[in-house]
Amino acid sequence: MSSKYCGYMGKVMSVNLTTQEIKEYPWTDNERELYLGGKIMAAxxxxxxxxxxxxxxxxxxLIVITTGPLTGTGAPSSSRFNMSALSPQTGFIASSNCGGTFGYYLKKAGYDALVIRGRCAEKTWLDISNDKFTFRSADDLWGTRITPCHEIIKEKLTEERGNNAKFGTMCIGPAGENLVLYSAVLSGERASGRTGIGAVFGWKNLKAITVSGNHTVPVFDEEKTRKWCKKWFGYLKNHPLTGNQLPRLGTAGLVSSMQMRKMLSTKNYNYGQYEDFEKVNGETLAEEYNIVNKGCLTCPIKCARTVRVNGEAVKGPELETLGLLGGGILNSNLQKILDWNNEIDELGMDTISASSTLAYAMEANEKGLWDNGLKFGNIDNISQIWEDIAYRRGIGDELAEGSKRLSEKYGGREFAIQSKGLELAAYEPRRAVGQGLGYAVSNRGGCHLNGGYMVILEGLGLNTDSQTPKAKADFTMMFQDLMETISASGQCLFTSYAFFPGFLITRPNGGITTAANRLIPHLGGVIRVMNRISPAIAMHLPVFHHTKMFRYALGMPMTFGKYLRIGERGYTLDRYVSTKFGVSSKDDSLPKRLTHTPQDPENPKTVVPLEKMKKVYYKARGWDQNGIPTVNTLRRLKITK
Ligand code: SF4
Structure with a gap:
């Protein structure tokens, strides 16, 4: 089934692991217009x-693996692919996004997406080469860590296809095989980390997937696409966030900014500042450990760090890992964080959930709820823990269940720092209450990105009043919708950082920036109207290059308003699917520590006023006060007839 739009390969394949039946999954241009690709298509x-x-x-x-239409067109940072499934961690539908080359090669094989169902009878490696689908034995891969697994696969395919063989690979590690609830799937060194889809692979006996092919991704107007990409690459390279901070320090560069704003999760979110933060921040990482910056395919930002662990050059930690395995457990040993980050990746686990679950266990021990030998500030016995979790040995078997389930067993729900079962990242929301709302309402659970990443307005980009709930619900909705479409088109969310004109970032105390920061809390009504009538915003924004790329690369008409509406449809669609599994307002929650215990005992405002913001948010989204999309909203967004 081909497409009138370029960028798409025009084919979605359904793979039944039980029967080994392969057939085309029907997907039309009307659906491409409504759902684009990526996580929205998967939903x-x-x-x-x-x-x-x-x-x-x-x-x-089902495991639905989707690419975006811009993948393979040369658009900046457009090699991302998505994986969605019913999450073992949250019990709701969840998606996880990954860089690397798998998405690009899936399109080279001739496909926009794979819909995987059933369960393999034996340990399996699925190899796709153009129209040939082969179910190969994974007996010799089972039990391997991530790098050895990739190496064995490479060796075999090179032997069979020659030294020039090019292919994309994804696989799980021992954690996925042993059904650790926060298992990841890794493609090279990039991880589809969150929500536990690695465990779904493990349960289905699916160790790895490889893809290759010789198709070409069609581009609508090659000349205009090339020129627009050149302009866009230049814009990103000159922007202070995407051209300076991220390439220079990676996300790790945010540790110091968060410390300054009391947003750095410390001692399992008891505090927002860590006295030894300089030993574990992005500057120290860059000066003492970083070897080289790396990036995903077609990405000018190159936010990934490479560091040395045991003499090997390996992927360095992101801000979340530095925060949660640094101040989060009162550890100032950066080399240990690098070692653990690599170990967690190699075992195939999500670093955020693994780290935060550890912090919960330390606090449960400190409070006498669970005698487990784990203590804040004592890192002697940590290095072994990760392998114990991945192989479910000793207390590792319990830690493999995540902080929500542990708190239900041992108590301490108020300090199990998760939402819907997914542990929060390292941004302390009592000093960024919009981010707090985002964590709570995020469809995939406590995720900073799916939550709208409001910290960019609340201190890490601009500097609006981070304690006020005013306008936060409306901005949260808009940012969530924008990022939903960026992700669905196959691009990295970091391309949205350049949405704010550079001078607002470089001159934080300038007159215009100060005025913008003061004005933003009063713009709730304006943003709400914009969200509501978005298709009427029939224009492109000069700071937002994404929309014109649709016209040039795909031949698909797009405006800023239409782009927003697609994101809104995607966000509500995700929610609608999860309502089938019982999601409602009660699940849009945060642990009581964040909503009832002021971070500053002297300042009662330093909590997340969640219920107040949720009411405005649901109304803005057209969901009822129980958090369920109304019949009218579903029809308005063309989700139902
Ligand atoms: S910004 Fe970083 S994560 Fe995003 S595409 Fe580039 S290298 Fe990959």
Missing amino acids: RILCDNFTGEEKPFSEEN
Whole structure:
């Protein structure tokens, strides 16, 4: 089934692991216009297949792997692909986004997406080469860590296809095989880390997928696309965030900014500042440990760090890992964080959930709820813990369940720092209450990005009043919708950092920046109207290059308003699918520490006024006060008829 739009390969394949049947999954241009690709397309497929009776570990659970239409067109940072499934961690539908080359090679094989169902009878490696789907034995891969698994696969395919063989790979590690609830899938050194889809692979006996092919991604107007990409690359390279901070320090550069704003999770979110932060911040990482910056395909930002661990050059930690394995457990040993970050990746786990679960366990021990030998500030016995979790040995077997389930068993729900079962990142929301709302309402659980990444307004980009709930719900919705479409088109969310004109960042105390910061809390009504009538915003924004790329590369008409509306549709669609599994307002929650215990005991405002913001948010989204999308909203967004 081909497409009138370029960028798409025009084919989605359904793979049944039980019967080994391969067939085309119907997907039309009308659906491409409504759902684009990536996580929104995956949500539609899950919506059409799930009744609400499915279980995460069951043949009926689907893994939907989707690319975006801009992948392979040369657009900046456009090699991202998405994976969605019913999450074992949250029990709701969840998506996880990954860089690397797999998405690009899936398109080279001739496909926009894979819909995987059933369960393999034996340990399996699925190899896709153009129209040939081969179910290969994974007996010799099972039990391997991530790098050895990639190496064995490379060796075999090189032997079979020659030294010039090019292919994309994804695989799980021992954690996924042993159903650790926060298992990741890794493609090279890039991770589809969050929500536990690695465990779904493990349950399905699917160790790895490889893809290759010789198709060409069609581009609508090559000349205009090339010129626009050149302009866009230049814009990103000259922007203070995407051209300076991220390439220079990576996300690790945010540790110091968060410390300054009391937003750095410390001692399992008891505090927002860590006295030894300079030993574990981005500057120290860059000066003493970083070897080289790396990036995903077609990315000018190159935010990834490479560091040395045991003599090997390996991927360095992101801000979240530095925060949670640094101040989060009162550890100032940066080399240990680098070692652990690599170990967690190699075992195939999500660093955020693994680290935050550890911090919960330390506090449970400190409070006498669970005698587990783990203590804040004592890192002697940590290095072994990661392998114990991945192989479910000793207390590792319990830690493999994540902080929510542990707090239900041992107590301490108020300090299990998670939402919907997914642990929060390192941004302390009591000093960025919009981010707090985002964590709580995020469809995939406590995720800073799916939550709208409001910290960019609340101190890490601009500097609006971070304690006021005013306008936060409306901006949260707009940012969530924008990022939803960026992700669905196959691009990295970091391209949205350049949305704010550079002078607002470089001159934080300038007159215009100060005025903008003061004005933003009063713009709630304006943003709400914009969100509501978005298709009427029939224009392109000069600071937002994404929309014109649709016209040039795909031949698809696009405006800023239409782009926003697609994101809104995607966000509500995700929610709608999860309502089949019972999601409601009660799940849009934060641990009481964040909503009831002021971070500053002298300042009662330093909590997240969640319920107040949720009411405005639901109304803005057209969801009822129980957090359920109304019939009218579903029709307005063309999700239902
Ligand atoms: S900004 Fe970083 S994560 Fe995003 S595409 Fe570039 S290198 Fe990959």
